[in-house]
Amino acid sequence: MNYDMNYDNNYDEINECENEEKDEYNNVKEKINENENKTDKVTDNVLYRLSLNPNKGGLQNVDKDKVNKIIYEVSKGSAFFKNAKEREKIHTERIKEMKKKYIELKKRTLDYEKQKIENLMKKMENERDLSQYIVHIDMSKSMISTANYEERKYGVRSAMPGYIALKLCKDLILVPPRHKKYHEVSLEIRKVISSYDPNYCPASVDEVFLNITNFLEKNPLYTPSKVTEEIRQKIFEKTKLTASAGIAPNLMLAKICSDMNKPNGQTELKNDANEVEKFVKLLPIGKVSGIGKVTERTLNELGIKTCGELKENMIYIRELFKPATYQFLLNVSLGIGKTIINNKWERKSISVERTFSNISDEQELYNKLLDISFKLAQDVEKENLKGKSVTLKLKTSGFEILTRCLTISKFIHKQEDIYKVGKKILDSCIEENPNQSYRLMGLRLSSFLDSKKNISLDKFVKIIDNKNTVDILAQKKEYECPVCYKVIRVDYLNEFEKHVNNCLNNVEDIKQSEFIENKKYNKKFKLNDKESDYKQIIKNDKIDNTTSEDYYHKGKQRLNNKSNNQIKHDVSSTSSKLICPICKSSIFCSTNEELNRHIDICLNNDIIKNYET
DNA sequence: AAAAGAAGGACCC
DNA sequence: GCCCAGGGTCCTTCTGAA
Structure with missing residues (x-):
């Protein structure tokens, strides 16, 4: 069977493939039922879960029949399988509820809502940004560890347990991945890519997004596909690895496109509203990154298989799904996605x-x-x-x-x-x-605790100005320490700086106070038996009375102060007055947000210092 | 009352 | 001879309060 679809020319093929998939799926199901004498729906769905995903690349020419059967037979009865069944049952139950709701909704006319949503979609379509040329390059299929193309022919996929893989492909040799090599290679690739877009974004080890709009402007003789061709060619020359690529007006579409011509080809979706709409209309929802097995099945059960159908049903989607999911699906249904590549990633x-x-x-x-x-x-x-x-x-x-x-x-x-x-x-x-x-x-x-990121003095000054209370260069003022969450009164900034340094140094040890503060935790985890318990667990941690007192207060303070914008200057107010455990200054908390800003500032004490001098 | 934290899931590579 | 990874992100739901 050929899943190598060319979306540019033949959209009908997609539907054909969909049907074939379905037939095949039913086929497998029947065979298994024959053997196992099982007809319950749960098994059916579990099979769906465990089966190969025909949407993913590299699986053409696989005897899925056989593969699925092997997977099923090897897996059945295992704890894993039982768990999958259980989860599936829950999911099925959820879907049932949704269906019920869906049917109810369909009975209603919802004219007003329909109109509203249509207007919204029109508006979104009109505002569609087609000015950018985004390229997604995908190397994964040529270099990834477990399942290369040879193995895929046998139905071996990555993350498949070795024993199943071996049944599928007796001659399979499991080669340990060589991370170093990967690293070198991906550096090479990035070098190539950065000359086309210095702001490219590595989406993973073997995927890259780049924006070639600028390059095209500077090199008018190129077309988007020609640029992409060249990039892939250069990558091949340097690394002997093939890459597939997608060119489209936004990230989401580019990624889908790069998946269409694997492992060594490219697909372009023109920056043209009609083209995009045509493309999206017949696009199976499962192709979209972010729609996984669960969402796919859920939507399928509601009769939605393509993004076009999704679009038709958005009114119901809005009622059936949560806001964030609705928003996401709405964008998907219109083929709208990010056009700006953000390469600033920070780990969380x-x-x-x-x-x-x-x-x-x-x-x-x-x-x-x-x-x-x-x-x-x-x-x-x-x-x-x-x-x-x-x-x-x-x-x-x-x-x-x-x-x-x-x-x-x-x-x-x-x-x-x-x-x-x-x-x-x-x-x-x-x-x-x-x-x-x-x-x-x-x-x-x-x-x-992010010490480097995002801390600029400008920000600080601005905040202070906004609050109209403190000027950074003025003296005898209050500053909020980012570490201890407290406001410090100092004459000179270097005092404040000292405070922050102290705080940072003291960040190291877990003291008893840490645990005491967390009352909820104590209750929940039965940690009321303080002294004895802590002594065992936190050996060598002396209890600094001042500190623990203060942290206790701080916890209290935070809870008390949730909503109020209270009293920054009322020194006598017992509820808001705190002694900083580090520098022993009086401090006044108001909102957490402010405290956080304070943190940023403290961390940036070098900059503050420079500013001061 | 609202915000946050915790726990659980779905997804991606 | 083992027996469905491991490293992330984001979203949703629940809880709760000194």
Whole structure:
């Protein structure tokens, strides 16, 4: 079967393929039912979940029949399969509810709403930005670790468990990925690409977005497809790797296009409203990045297979889905996407997780935690991060995933500290469910203290001006410390700076106060037994009375102050007056936002210093 | 009362 | 001989309060 569709010329082919897929799917289903004598819907859907996704590239010429059967037979009865079934049941239930609602909605006329939504869509279409030429380059199919094209012919996909892959393809040799090589290669590629757009954005190891609009302007002899051709050619020369590419007026469409001519070809969607509409109308929703298995099936069950059908049904989508999803789907249905490439990525979390053979023994679990905390601390150090939220992730032997998160008031990065917090969570998990055995454990650090990003003095000055209270260059003023969340009164900025430095230095250790502050956590995780418990867990951590007092107050303060814009200057107000644990100055909190700004400022104390002199 | 934090999911590569 | 990863992001729902 040929899934190599050419969207530029033949749109009908898409529909044909869709039907063929469906037929084939039913075919497999029947065969399995024959063998297994099972006809329940759940199995049916689980199969859908486990089956190959025919939308993805590189799967033409695969005997999907056979592949699906093998996957099914090897998987059935496993804990994984049972879990998939369970999840599927829940999903199916959800869909049933939606359908009911959908039918109800269809009975109503909704003329007014329809009009409204149509107007909105028209407006969006009119404002469609067609001025940009975005290119998406995808190398993944030529270099990715587990499933290359040869293997794919056998139906092997990445993330497939080895034993299944081996059944599919007896001669399969699992080659360990060579990350170094990847790195070198991707550097080469990026070098090439940056000459066409210095602001390109690496979307992943093997994917890149770039905007060639500027290049085209400067080189009028080129056409978009010619530029892309050249890029791919250069990449090939340098790395001997093929790449597929998509050219379109926005990121979303470019990505879809790059998927259409794999592994070594390109597809262009012209910057023309009619072309885009035509393209989108017949586009299967599953092709869109962001619509995965679940959403695809949900929409399918509502009779929506293409973006065109999606567009027709937006009124119902609006009622059936949550606002963010609705907004997303609305854009999708119109083929509207981002036209600006944002290459500024900042990480929000960092994590390590490991799968292992089932463990129920407490001690072994703690050992795993130790290992993982080491690995995480290493990574954290490499990235030079400090965070104050630690999340423990566990997967039971039955493939159920649970995550528990604990946020403390200090930013941590050291292995011992990560371990301490992780252990606290693990303790409570074990207590909750003593004999549970697990097959995976993970730790994540988040809520970072960002020391470099986004801190400019301008911002600070502006904020202060807006508030019309403090001038940065004036003296005897109040500043909010970004670390301790408090307002400091100082005569000179360097005092303030000193304060911040102190705060930053003290960020290191987790003290008892950290845990005490987190009352909710204490309750939930049964940590009321303070002294004895803490002494064991946090060894060598002396309790600084002032500090713990203050943090306690701070926690209280924050809760008290949620909404009010109160009293920045009322020194006598007991509820708002705090002593900074670091510099011992009186401080006055109002909103968290302000406190955050304060943080930025403190972190930037170098700049402040320069400014001052 | 609103904002935030926690837990759970869906998705992507 | 093992026996469906691991690293991220974003969205949604629930909770809750000294």
